Every structure is written in C-alpha cells, then in structure tokens.
Amino acid sequence: MLLIFFTICLLFSSEGWTQVKTKTALKPEPKSEPYPRNYKVLEEHKDKDGSLVRTIQYDQGSQRIKETMIIRPIPSNLHKPINPDTMNKDSVLVIVSKSNYAVEVLYRRKIIRSYKAVFGPKPLLNKMMAGDRCTPEGWFTIQIKNPNSKYNKFMLLNYPNDTSIARFNKLKESGAVPSSARIGGDVGIHGVWKGGDDMIEKGICWTDGCVAISNKDVDELYKFVNVGTRVYIKK
Secondary structure, X not given: XXXXXXXXXXXOOHHHHHHHHHHXXXXXXXXXXXXXXXXXXXXXXXXXXXXXXXXXXXXXXXXXXXXXXXXXXXXXXXXXXXXXXXXXXXXXXXXXXXXXXXXXXXXXXXXXXXXXXXXXXXXXXXXXXXXXXXXXOEEEXXXXXXXXXXXXXXXXXOOOOHHHHHHHHHHHHHOOOOOOOOOOOOOEEEOOOOXXXXXXXXXXXXOOOOEEOOHHHHHHHHHHOOOOOEEEEEO
C-alpha cells in the first residue's frame, strides 16, 4: 500500500501535473477547412486615400466566394525593430479590425505594429453560432498560447465569454438562431500552413472564424503577447 501511495504522489507531483495540464491546454485548434482554389482578382484599384481596393473570387469546397476588401498601407514607422523582452506585456493591447483586414498591436497606447489579416468568408458579420464561420466581435483575452500549431502558432481567445453567452442567449430567445444552435468556440489568432502566406497577401478569407496572419507576423506577435493579453475585435 505504501508503494502505491508513493506512485500516485509521483504521478501528480508538480512536474507531472504540469505535463498533464499542458497536453490539455494545447488541444483547442480551429478545424481544418478545404484550402481555397481557383483564386482570381476580378478588379483592383487604389482609392483617394491610397488604400488598395480589391475584389477577388475563389472556390472553397463546393462554394464559390466573391468578396471586396480595402487594404490600407502600413506606415513605415511601424517597421522599427522591437525587443519583446524589454516590453511590459501588461501594457500590450491587440486590436483586430475586420473592415481593415488588420491586426494592430498597441503598446502603452501607441500603435507599434499593423499586420495584414484575413478571417472567414463573411468577415464583416458578427458570430452568431457554431458553424457560421464568422469572427466574434467584442473584448476578449488570450487564454492559451500554442507554439506548435498546425497553423504555425495559435493564440486561443476566451470565446465564448460571459458577454458572448448573454448575446447568444438573446439571439436564441428572439429566434435569430435555432433553439438547437450551439455557441461555438476554439476561436483564436494564428498563422497559416507552411507555404500558405499568400492567402494573407491575396486577402483570401479562408478560416472557420479565426483571425489569420502570415507566419512571419504570427511569430512576432506571439512574442509580444502573454496569456491574459486583451484583444478587441471590431467590425
């Protein structure tokens, strides 16, 4: 009996319990969607502000998707080298602008980075339920950081949070979503598969509702944020 007791203590020692938590923590991932095919630029021009207005078309699974995006130029002063080890991570805020196809990093209330981003096929719609492939809007925090994601790196957000749940319940009560609908989850910020950075550059919204940026950008963003970093997603 004494041997069994010491064996159980060893399994749930500090080191052993950390390993169990880590395996559980790294489980959430966005589910795989068919890679976009037959990409075409239907029209492209610059507006009076110098932003690129691009209309694209592509096939994803059995769907043909057409969308227009406005890609604003990134100011040159946002390319300055930054040592993330010298930053106070509590002063970092991430703002996701779906209409601008951008992820901005604010440090002490100043923008230090702006990354091109893509979302699901309906980027300007707020998430209503599981399976709609829309990105939720509002305030969230980074809950888990996974450095070994199938999409390079993955930062899980705390969706659904209390605000999301309250909104979802109202949608059900009003009949806006079916009574059998689920709220969904596993929403985060991540990179792309190896060799897939052109999905970001082209502006193809291929995700299942997550926020995707290039692998180079997600490598940098991953160093700027901690678990608990606030993220605001807006239209």
